[in-house]
Amino acid sequence: MLRFRPVLVLLLVAATAGAALAGPSDPRVALKQRAEGETPLIADTFELCDRVGGRITGSPAMDRAVRWGVEKLKAAGVDSVITESFAVPFLWLPGTVEVAATAPESFSLRAVAAPGTASTGSPIEAKVVDVGLGRAEDWAKAGTATSGAIALVHTKEMKTFDELFDEYMRAGPLLKAAAQAQVRALLIQSTRPRGLLYQHPMVFGRTPGTVPVVLVAREQANRLAWLADRTEVRVRMDVVNRIGPSFDAENVVAEIRGKEKPEEVVVLGAHLDSWALGTGAEDNGVNSALVIDVARAFKELGLEPRRTVRFVLFGGEEQGMWGSAGYVERHKAELDRHAAVVIFDIGSGRTRGFYVSGRPELRPVLAKALSIYPGLGPSAHALEGVDGTDNFDFLLSGVPNFVADQEPGPYLPDYHAESDVPDRVNVKEARRNAGIAAALVWSLANSPASIPKRQTRAQVDALLVKTKLVEQMVGLDQWEDWKAGRRGFPPGP
Template identity: 30%
Template sequence: MRALGLANVRQERFPLQVWERGREDAMVLSPAPQRIAVTALGWSPATPVGGIEAEVALVDSLEALKAAPANAYKGKIVLVTQATPRTHDGSGYGATGPIRRFGALEAKKRGAVAFLLRSLGTHHHRFAHAGSQDRATITQGIPAAAVSPPDVELLQRLAKRGPLRMTLTLTPKPVRDGFSQNVIGEITGSEKPEEIVLVGAHIDSWDLGTGAIDDGAGTAIVLGAAKLIKALPSPPKRTIRFVLFGAEEQGITGGRSYAEKHKADNHLVVTEADFGQGPVYGLNTRFADPEHPTAQALMRVLAPLGVVRGSNAADGGPDVSPMVEAGVPAIDLAMEGTDYFDLHHTADDTFDKIERGRINQSVAAYVAALWTFLSWAAISV
């Protein structure tokens, strides 16, 4: 940010609880021996020393798990087998996400000693997806892990031959206190510096890969937009604030910290790049008037990039959602995500997956949309 010439560059620290994975091992014992690819879910406690050996109960959905009576799975390992549908807008992940967040707690209520789920991904490679659970699992959870999609299908086949029995060993370290930080820089407005247009991304990632897609791509889009806007011959009328949020994967910790610290700031509109590299295909708004002239102005500059008008139900993105919930207007520049959950939270999220043409189009769309807000004469959306 300093190299780009941004103003007011700073870090804003906030506390968080730190969880670290350890050894992860799973092995089917019967009806046929087979090692299984697993990864611990965030906040999972460790298994007892020596691991857990138990029968596996296959459940086809979170709803079916919730419908089971108390003690239905006493002493068993529960595995939810529901697959994540491939969609271009992430709605498939939205539908199955609650399995990861709440499955362990629901399994515990029914007597389970551990919880497994089919990885929330759309590929068929033999690796598993990391991800957080509900924070209640810190004190109330049972050992929990994601299983690679091919291994879930293997377990379903083996279950037809007889009762499934397996061992599971997870050794995460106990949760401890730590900290992270948001990184902030600005281009100060020339006429209305108190009016802020915020664009963000997040700078943390899950540890299995390098975070190139989630959310290195979004960070690059934000900084690419900063570089182009800063290079324009005239400064914008309003202030544009670039925020790289910390600890998004921990549960929007950086976003909540920012919203509390800056709740008195005059945020005109907020948005976040956190769905891979694009390209951008749609514009969603969250304006009091869906047909506000600003929405029409946005479409005039975005249409030449192949962007179409979407809904008026934008959420802005994960880290800015606390501000949107408080009433701040938002836009979504909807990105193509058909392949996003092939990589999301996995060891395969690496830099070689970045495609220059896709990310360049996304930068262009963000610059066009942001400049519309920064330069529009009068906005009240």
């Protein structure tokens, strides 16, 4: 999952009166009780992660994941299940990475290629130049010594979402500076201790990078820096990535059709793809399983929503939310009839509210829908704008969207890492999250009143400024697509 700057502290309120008034005839109560019992949610998470494994869009594993999702949703008894194609601008799959110091001492380095970046073409060997944190002043200090060298970039240890966000935002400027400095490759220090490696995309636009980039174990990067401060250090690199042109991938789209307003749609979605060092449990296998389990719950309990509920497993999220962008493009003629979109993408941490991306009028909608859950009243829902997950193209198209704000404890340390495996999942909270998702989607699909309307392009423009999403969109190579109408509304008033 690409990440965004989340709120640091959310206000919680006491249980609302609605929780006390809800009785056993309330379908939300039945959904909550079912979710808290023994359901296939956790078994599905293990099955997806252990049998399919890490699943990068464009890989055979992702093809298997799509088939898995189709079969699971069919077995849930939904009214229809299809796959829908979408375009991914370029293919990037990891191949082999060999990195080793050759002087003054010889030792191997634990390293992985950064997604979206170039191969070396053939083995290269060059001196290492330390460019500190890779800021403009660091490159200026290094001067011409970087030309033809392998640049070593330091990082701060990542402990918060803000620090993770900063890691993403510095990627573009770092690649630009590296190209201008004519380095042969970048060695970036892992932000995680004890040798833990992970894979984040360094490239967010429509073309792959031109500089080879690898992430190296934190402690080994420190060793290289210590040596480079005293003598010339040389490193040999051989990076082979599979890079190709634009290709088509698939989303999985299932429906339970509405009995009164079938033309109106509520979407519950999660991305099915992952990076592949681990098996993509927290990001985002557990929430793919959640989407399936909510569909299963509706059918098991015989619930018939007034509006159509669409259950979507998106692909291409990790590369830039291309699956949800493709969905929005494919369904643009019916977006006026999309009542709301609900996205889960922060692992199995406790849901403490939802992001409403700058739309305060959505807070009461959430509070009413979730009144059976103490602490999820209006003030629990954050106004921060969310970029970096599958709500984003709906936001750019004015559709009301909700992203679950989950506690980062089970998620952040293993984010995109080798350690993102199913035993990290918080079973109790994952079940609670499924109940919250089910109650919210049921309420949205059955509300007799209209959910706040779709915004216009002018309103979205104002929202992007108000929520400070413009800065993020520029940093993630999304702003020009918005201005040109390649994502979201077409240009104009």
